[in-house]
Amino acid sequence: MAAPDFGERLGFTPAWFDLGVVDQAFMEKARAEWDKGDDTNTEHYRWWAFQEFLAARRPLSADLAAALYELGATDADPGMGGSIMSAIVYLSECPQAVLDAAAAAGERYLLRAVERRRAEPRAAADAGA
Known part of the structure; x- marks a missing residue:
């Protein structure tokens, strides 16, 4: 092959x-x-x-993080793709646009991941900056 x-x-x-x-x-x-x-x-x-x-x-650029999140979103195996998306969301360098996309994806596990990320002290400080 x-x-x-x-x-x-x-x-x-x-x-x-x-x-x-x-x-x-x-x-x-x-x-x-x-x-x-x-x-x-x-x-x-x-x-x-x-x-x-x-x-x-690592650390990933915002564009690369978004592209990898999309790679997960389009994976043929939903569990595998979800693991990729979650891994990107949990990265400290995950851009706001990806966090927003994950929050809007309609998947409970992604919403929980975003909520956890946003609850982190550093994430909260970055959001206020």
């Missing part, structure tokens, strides 16, 4: 590649893990890629 086909099989849309969340080096690691046959849950590979990217890129 060619790399692009393998990426599609794992649920990586073009946005994952365009944002740089997934690259050839990650795909090689993912392929090696996949070939072991221990984990065929494709969302685990997307979460792995997201976590590695996040760890390497």
Whole structure:
């Protein structure tokens, strides 16, 4: 199976590649893990890629945070996508526009995440500035 086909099989849309969340080096690691046959849950590979990217890129710019939130919003697996969106909301650098989008998304877990973020002393101070 060619790399692009393998990426599609794992649920990586073009946005994952365009944002740089997934690259050839990650795909090689993912392929090696996949070939072991221990984990065929494709969302685990997307979460792995997201976590590695996040760890390497923090703090995120407002634009990148918004793009990653959208990446979660469009994930084929609602649980996986929700995990990405929640992770972005909980970042200290999460921009107000993303917090507002999460609050308006109609998902209770996102609303709770936004409420918790807004209750943090730093977030409250930033909102008043």
